[in-house]
Amino acid sequence: MEPTSSKADQPRLPEPAFRDDKHHIKIYQGDCLSILAAIPEATVDLIFADPPYFLSNDGITCHAGRMVSVNKGQWDKSRGADENHQFNRAWLAACQRVLKPNGSIWVSGTAHVIHSVGFAMQQLGFKLLNDISWVKPNPPPNLSCRYFTHATETLIWAAKNKKSRHTFHYKLMRELAGGKQMKSVWEMKPPEPWEKRFGKHPTQKPVALLERILLAASSEGDLVLDPFMGSGTTAFAAFRLRRSFDGVETEAAFVMLAIRRLMNCLVVVGMAVECIQIDLDLAARSVDRSVRGQVQVPAQVPDVESRANSTALVHRERKFFFVGALERTVVYSVVADSLDDAWQRFRASPQSRLPIFSVIKTETEIYLAQGS
Numbered sequence: 001m002e003p004t005s006s007k008a009d010q011p012r013l014p015e016p017a018f019r020d021d022k023h024h025i026k027i028y029q030g031d032c033l034s035i036l037a038a039i040p041e042a043t044v045d046l047i048f049a050d051p052p053y054f055l056s057n058d059g060i061t062c063h064a065g066r067m068v069s070v071n072k073g074q075w076d077k078s079r080g081a082d083e084n085h086q087f088n089r090a091w092l093a094a095c096q097r098v099l100k101p102n103g104s105i106w107v108s109g110t111a112h113v114i115h116s117v118g119f120a121m122q123q124l125g126f127k128l129l130n131d132i133s134w135v136k137p138n139p140p141p142n143l144s145c146r147y148f149t150h151a152t153e154t155l156i157w158a159a160k161n162k163k164s165r166h167t168f169h170y171k172l173m174r175e176l177a178g179g180k181q182m183k184s185v186w187e188m189k190p191p192e193p194w195e196k197r198f199g200k201h202p203t204q205k206p207v208a209l210l211e212r213i214l215l216a217a218s219s220e221g222d223l224v225l226d227p228f229m230g231s232g233t234t235a236f237a238a239f240r241l242r243r244s245f246d247g248v249e250t251e252a253a254f255v256m257l258a259i260r261r262l263m264n265c266l267v268v269v270g271m272a273v274e275c276i277q278i279d280l281d282l283a284a285r286s287v288d289r290s291v292r293g294q295v296q297v298p299a300q301v302p303d304v305e306s307r308a309n310s311t312a313l314v315h316r317e318r319k320f321f322f323v324g325a326l327e328r329t330v331v332y333s334v335v336a337d338s339l340d341d342a343w344q345r346f347r348a349s350p351q352s353r354l355p356i357f358s359v360i361k362t363e364t365e366i367y368l369a370q371g372s
Contacts (some may be wrong), residue, residue, distance in 0.1 A: 011038040018259045020266060020357070022326065023246035024223075025235060029255045032227035032247055036094035036310065042316045044098045044246070045167070045222035047105040048213060050205060051091065053113045054084050056198040070369050084113070089120040091227060096124055098225065099160040102167065107156050108205065114154045126158040129166065134209065136355050157217070167217050176212070177372025186212070191233075196258040201231035210237035218243055239265055266359050267323065315366040325355035 013035065018027040028035050079087070095105055105126070109119050120127060132155040139151040143201040159166040182191040191206045210233050220242045226234040229247035233256055236243040248312060249255050320342035322332040331352040341358065346352060 013038040013121045017255050018262070020262075020329070022267070022328070023239060023359075025239065025262065026177060026245070026257060027229065027232075027235065027247045027249070027255060029249060029252060032248045033094055036091070036098060036227060039225075039246070042100050042103075043223065044225045044226050044355055045093075045100055046102050046214070046218040046243075047099065047103070047211065047225045047227070048108075049091070049093050049095065049105065049226065050108045050203060050228050050230060051088065051113065051117070052111050052228070053203070057236070079332055081116075085120065088113070088116050090122065092120050093124055095112055095225075095227060096126065096160060098209075101163070101290045104157060104159045104217050106166070106217070107158075108134075109156075110150070110153055110271045114134070114156065118156055121156065121158050125161050126159050127160070127162050127164055127166075128156065130157045130184050131155070132157065133185045133211070135185060135186055136190060138189075155213075156330050167219060167222075169216055169219075173216050176215075177323060189245050189357075195233070198264065199231065199257040201254060201257065207233055208239055211241060214238060214241050228260055230254055236261055236265070255283040263358065266328075267360065270326060311367040311369050313365060315364070316367045317364045320325045320360050321360040321362070322356050323358045323360065325357040328357065330360075331356075 009033070014028060014030060016026040017029045019025065022134065042300065092105075092107075099105065101352055107114070107121075117126070118131075132293055134153045136151050136153075139149050142149045166237065174180065176182065186209070188206055188208050191204050195207055196204070215225060215238055224234060224238045225245040226245070226247045229235065229249040231254060232247065235242075235245045235247050239262065247258065309337060318337065319333060319335050320339065321330045322342075323329070324331040331354050332346050332349055334342050334345045334349075336345060339361070342359070344355075
């Protein structure tokens with residue numbers, strides 16, 4: 001008799017590199033196959049995957065008008081057609097296991113990988129729903145002049161299996177298409193400069209693309225998974241559209257990039273500045289009563305530039321604000337020399353039992369303009 005499996009036999013999820021329980025966001029650093037194996041079966045509503053394209057073959061391309069290498073990292077190196085396909089089958093099978101019965105998956109890729117992905121989906125029994133052509137209006141030129149300019153990427157949308165009744169918000173997509181049925185050709189610009197404010201990823205997708213996918217194929221509160229998270233665009237879009245999110249990324253630098261992008265949204269600081277107007281000039285009170293009411297003008301008034309260049313620091317204050325994990329408000333604030341000092345004071349305070357989500361540091365300096 002074969003032994004029955006138990007929960008103890010299942011691999012355990014590692015501690016996430018980032019989690020926000022209030023908004024149901026978790027980011028794991030590690031291999032996607034290991035993380036996916038530990039996620040409970042049939043728990044995910046929608047998956048977006050942007051797997052390696054296997055393009056890093058020592059070739060060249062054009063970026064911002066300059067000739068650059070196409071190499072993106074060891075993770076993008078081709079292992080040969082057979083091994084590449086085996087890898088695609090492995091992670092797709094792992095994704096299929098965690099999808100809910102009516103869940104669906106979107107996979108983005110170029111011709112270097114997307115045909116293998118589509119074939120693997122057919123082998124695994126996915127139900128192919130659409131192939132979307134993402135058209136880039138201003139693609140980089142082809143430097144060799146031996147091919148057509150690569151102006152598109154393909155996205156395959158598939159349901160878990162033939163029996164799946166996938167989510168599709170047809171009316172909303174029709175509204176976004178101006179009252180007509182939305183076509184499978186989407187023209188969208190690459191990521192805008194504000195999307196790369198905290199750093200860049202070589203295969204970063206635009207937020208507009210991910211928001212359209214999530215709006216089309218998921219609902220508020222659904223769990224969205226990205227097994228190749230990169231710079232965290234899927235997480236960013238999921239948060240904005242009120243979806244839960246689980247993400248996996250192998251590279252520590254990209255995990256931190258995604259966290260920085262999320263923290264910019266999650267930590268909203270409302271600062272109330274109380275201004276008190278004080279007249280710092282004392283009233284002129286001459287001993288000689290005969291000059292009452294007259295204004296004495298100094299012999300020489302320093303010019304604006306000299307006043308600006310002659311300043312002295314009169315006050316400096318470093319303050320730390322502790323933001324709660326449950327209620328995103330400041331639960332404790334303290335003036336301290338360092339973050340370690342601030343933490344020590346927090347732990348000694350009555351609020352020490354409250355879970356903390358983030359700490360915000362502000363520095364205030366006041367200068368006296370001398371010679372004015």
